[in-house]
Amino acid sequence: MKKQFAVIGLGRFGGNLVAELSKLGVEVLAIDLDAEVVDKYADIATHAVHANAMDESVLRQLGLRNFDHVIVSFGENIEASILTTLQLKELGVKEVWVKASNAYHQKVLDKIGADKVIHPERDMARRIAHHITSEKIIDFIELSDEYSIVEVLATNKVANKSLIDLDVRAKFGCNIIAIQRGEDTIVSPPGEEVIQKNDLLIVIGQNRDINRFEKVGV
Known part of the structure; x- marks a missing residue:
């Protein structure tokens, strides 16, 4: 079976990640709160969904627990990043990778169980x-x-x-x-x-x- 990936947050990093994963032929679910942004990736991702990833019921409905990797890529919204990461781990997602904005953000992500913290700019x-x-x-x-x-x-x-x-x-x-x-x-x-x-x-x-x-x- 092909691995399943989900990218939450379709900013510069998350959007490019969706595009590259799609080029590699893997199944990728793209999620963002902005409907216009989601529309841009409707023909690129396997599925593109307009949803609030901070809502635990939404994460459950999307079946993210069954995905191999979920990448959380919010911009500067540290609160959304932390809450989403925490809920994904509580749901039992195997691998949760998270984009960090700064060292403080990383410390919190490490404490709540993020499997890998990414600093793309650094x-x-x-x-x-x-x-x-x-x-x-x-x-x-x-x-x-x-x-x-x-x-x-x-x-x-x-x-x-x-x-x-x-x-x-x-x-x-x-x-x-x-x-x-x-x-x-x-x-x-x-x-x-x-x-x-x-x-x-x-x-x-x-x-x-x-x-x-x-x-x-x-």
């Missing part, structure tokens, strides 16, 4: 900062406050060397989990794999270790 700012301050880092995905996955461009320094020769894990404490070479992706590359210039090395580890590898190792 996360994008960090990705851009890592990208523009390094000629080697192509992309950056934060897994937690301490761990990340990055795409690092292979330079002449590591070209024509095998992963065994580099011994990244022993020297830097991080791991190369994949190599992107043109259109090909080598997942879990063997130690004998020889790196070519301009390969994209997909590296996972603690931020301090990745920074050291980027500055010294590659």
Whole structure:
């Protein structure tokens, strides 16, 4: 069975999320209090509903308890975000992800059981900062406050060397989990794999270790 997603709040982030999920061919329910906004997504989402998500009876009627993921994406309405999240968790929704406006908002969401708190503006700012301050880092995905996955461009320094020769894990404490070479992706590359210039090395580890590898190792 296909996974079912629901997005509550169709602002800039929520609306784009609905569009991307639809492109991926998954079932997505789009919900917003503004009827005009809902109309915009009627032909994009699997279903688009004009409803007040703060009303527990509405959440029950929509069957959100049976959805795999529900993403709460209100703008600056922190009260609506918190109340909706709390009710979704009380209904027994498996995964409730919530967009947070600030650190205080996140603290409350964590306490009431949100499964993941999203900071789209902050996360994008960090990705851009890592990208523009390094000629080697192509992309950056934060897994937690301490761990990340990055795409690092292979330079002449590591070209024509095998992963065994580099011994990244022993020297830097991080791991190369994949190599992107043109259109090909080598997942879990063997130690004998020889790196070519301009390969994209997909590296996972603690931020301090990745920074050291980027500055010294590659």
